Amino acid sequence: MGALADAAGKDTVDPGSSPASAVAGAGSGVVLAARGLSKLYGVFRAVWSVDLDIHENDIHVFIGPNGAGKSTVLNLLGGQILPTSGEVYFDGRSLGRTTPSWRARAGIGRSFQLTSIVPGFTCLENVLLAVQARRGLFGLLRLHSRDEDVAMAEELLDLVGLRGVASVPADLLAHGQQRQLEIAAALAGRPRVLLLDEPSSGMSAHERAGLGGLLRKIVKSATIVMAEHDVHLVRTVATRVTAFSEGRKVAEGTSDEVFDSAEVKRVFLRGRRDA
Ligand SMILES: Nc1ncnc2c1ncn2[C@@H]1O[C@H](COP(=O)(O)OP(=O)(O)OP(=O)(O)O)[C@@H](O)[C@H]1O
Numbered sequence: 001m002g003a004l005a006d007a008a009g010k011d012t013v014d015p016g017s018s019p020a021s022a023v024a025g026a027g028s029g030v031v032l033a034a035r036g037l038s039k040l041y042g043v044f045r046a047v048w049s050v051d052l053d054i055h056e057n058d059i060h061v062f063i064g065p066n067g068a069g070k071s072t073v074l075n076l077l078g079g080q081i082l083p084t085s086g087e088v089y090f091d092g093r094s095l096g097r098t099t100p101s102w103r104a105r106a107g108i109g110r111s112f113q114l115t116s117i118v119p120g121f122t123c124l125e126n127v128l129l130a131v132q133a134r135r136g137l138f139g140l141l142r143l144h145s146r147d148e149d150v151a152m153a154e155e156l157l158d159l160v161g162l163r164g165v166a167s168v169p170a171d172l173l174a175h176g177q178q179r180q181l182e183i184a185a186a187l188a189g190r191p192r193v194l195l196l197d198e199p200s201s202g203m204s205a206h207e208r209a210g211l212g213g214l215l216r217k218i219v220k221s222a223t224i225v226m227a228e229h230d231v232h233l234v235r236t237v238a239t240r241v242t243a244f245s246e247g248r249k250v251a252e253g254t255s256d257e258v259f260d261s262a263e264v265k266r267v268f269l270r271g272r273r274d275a
Pocket residue numbers: 041045046064065066067068069070071072073227
């Protein structure tokens with residue numbers, strides 16, 4: 001088992017260490033990559049033969065109409081689902097059939113909508129749980145939190161703009177604030193790559209504007225890969241955009257390049273007619 005697997009702990013599926021698996025992206029600034037990634041449900045191609053290179057410290061945004069395959073690709077990168085064929089590479093090494101928790105320990109974090117928030121616990125307690133979870137079972141069982149864990153949790157609440165509601169039960173927060181809290185909890189694992197699925201969903205216009213600023217702060221320490229429908233947010237934060245349609249990658253580049261591409265215009269216009 002290689003250094004990557006050692007760093008992530010022992011309860012793993014070997015991600016593969018043969019020379020053949022060590023290809024995509026090693027040493028080129030590419031932190032996460034996919035080659036020939038496909039996910040079939042029966043004969044339905046939810047994701048079909050996708051190649052991706054996610055560069056370190058990019059805000060890489062997936063766009064596309066409903067059902068295009070954006071969430072499925074995020075789930076394939078995070079290990080929530082396994083591909084029918086193809087590979088995902090982290091730091092140039094195949095992740096094989098590794099689990100989401102293995103990938104999280106290796107540095108691929110994921111914000112899980114509301115499932116990561118414990119109702120009845122305050123915002124601070126929620127982030128504290130995530131900070132201590134990073135330390136393993138010992139951290140969860142500790143009766144008294146170490147000061148440094150509390151300090152880190154407070155720092156994360158500060159970062160996402162929730163320090164003022166640290167003692168408010170998480171389930172009393174507005175939906176947009178809960179999404180900010182999820183991001184704080186995901187950051188407690190100190191991910192190198194953070195996967196976010198439509199972080200702006202359910203947010204007010206004001207909260208969306210704040211989210212753009214938050215993403216730019218986060219990207220100083222982590223690469224962000226996110227699916228997003230809000231075109232304004234995509235145009236203001238994305239450093240790279242991949243457009244999907246019917247499970248396939250149809251365009252990639254800067255947001256201007258992608259939104260100006262004839263294929264993307266065609267796909268979005270068709271999506272609007274279908275709606
Ligand atoms: N478990 C599943 N079984 C069968 N089909 C599935 C399953 N999960 C997803 N799909 C289908 O795969 C396609 C891609 O879904 P996905 O959720 O990735 O799209 P999306 O781009 O994230 O869409 P949205 O913008 O609505 O979130 C859709 O047609 C969806 O119905």
